[in-house]
Amino acid sequence: MIELKSVIARRGSFTFGPFSHRFEKGRTIMVMGENGAGKTTLLDVISGMTIPDSGELVSSARISYAPQESDDSFFLPTVLDEFSYSLRGKRKDELKEIAQKLLSSLSLSQEFLFKSPFSLSGGEKRLLSIALALASDPDFLLLDESLSGLDYKGYKTLRNLLVILHKEKKGVILITHDPSILDLADEVIVMRNGQKEFSGSPSLAMEKDFVEKSFTYLKSMELFSMPILSMSELIERRRNG
Ligand SMILES: Nc1ncnc2c1ncn2[C@@H]1O[C@H](COP(=O)(O)OP(=O)(O)OP(=O)(O)O)[C@@H](O)[C@H]1O
Ligand SMILES: [Mg+2]
Incomplete structure (x- = not known):
């Protein structure tokens, strides 16, 4: 088990926390949230790479980290x-x-x-x-955006690995922007502005719209609905600020 109790960690002008959460052994926990929300900082705190300014990290688990x-x-x-x-x-x-x-x-x-x-x-x-x-x-594997940049074979390999690790009762904390992997999660955490906005089951996260709000692919669909500009129009727009 890993527990963060009211942890605050400052990075430049960014403040992570106060963040409290218990990461139970053997669970697959997926962390979502916009760029700069503090997801990597969360893993840095859990791994001991970032020392909190205040609060407490309680952990007896052996942890390994595959960084962003x-x-x-x-x-x-x-x-x-x-x-x-x-x-x-x-x-x-x-x-x-x-x-x-x-x-x-x-x-x-x-x-x-x-x-x-x-x-x-x-x-x-x-x-x-x-x-x-x-x-x-490790007892807990920390994976920071491990799905990004993988082709279909790599994606399937990682999915299979997550299933095996779950069977072996290894804890996994995976940061992801890919909603197609959420079916393998026991729990979802959504971060916003350095804080925990939501934690609960994947189905509750979907129900409450947190998934839709957080994922880039839905944002990109919004972009697709924008008018497509020619290169000269784009340059013109840039010139005009
Ligand atoms: N070494 C640092 N010095 C100063 N500020 C930092 C440092 N590392 C991170 N930050 C700031 O902390 C904030 C949170 O960063 P973090 O890397 O945790 O975000 P993230 O949720 O992982 O984002 P992304 O999805 O882009 O990876 C950002 O605004 C970032 O600029
Ligand atoms: Mg990150």
Whole structure:
């Protein structure tokens, strides 16, 4: 279990909180909300990367974090080195076997073991960052926009992984802008202006319109209904402010 009690964390002019919530073990919790609402800050607080200015974080859980920027997960020359670091203490043959299993569970090629993590594509990095987070066998996995930039195969891989983690009673906190994944959530949290606007079941979130308000794809539908301008009209509009 992870509990935030009236946590406040300031980042420049932005104030996160006061935020209180209990994240129960074994649940899949999805966090939504507009850009800049404080979703990443929430995971930074839970992971201990951001120390609250006030309030309390109570946690005995082992936590792994796949950050919004996948590159933040990597710091060693090869993918095998990254796994060796996450799996330090394991025998060499055992370590390689676990790394291979984790790669295949994220539909990643075994050839990546000897490549630089930085040389992979955006979607591959995204999945590798999750594989590395899983290596330390966490109680809670924090996933910041892990669905973004994935193709259909990657999306299905991640969906399957979420189902497996749920069966294994691992806690997952996933930040997402994709409503198609909400069917796998036990609980939805909606953030706005650094605060918790809503928490409850996915169906209640839909019923109360929070999903519609938060998701980019519905906003993009609004954009589609705007008149389509030619490039010269766009430039003209920009010139005129
Ligand atoms: N290191 C920092 N220094 C100053 N301000 C910061 C810092 N990190 C984040 N912020 C501010 O905190 C606010 C919340 O940021 P956060 O990254 O938590 O938002 P988010 O909900 O994850 O947004 P997004 O959907 O765009 O990822 C933003 O307004 C941002 O400008
Ligand atoms: Mg973010």
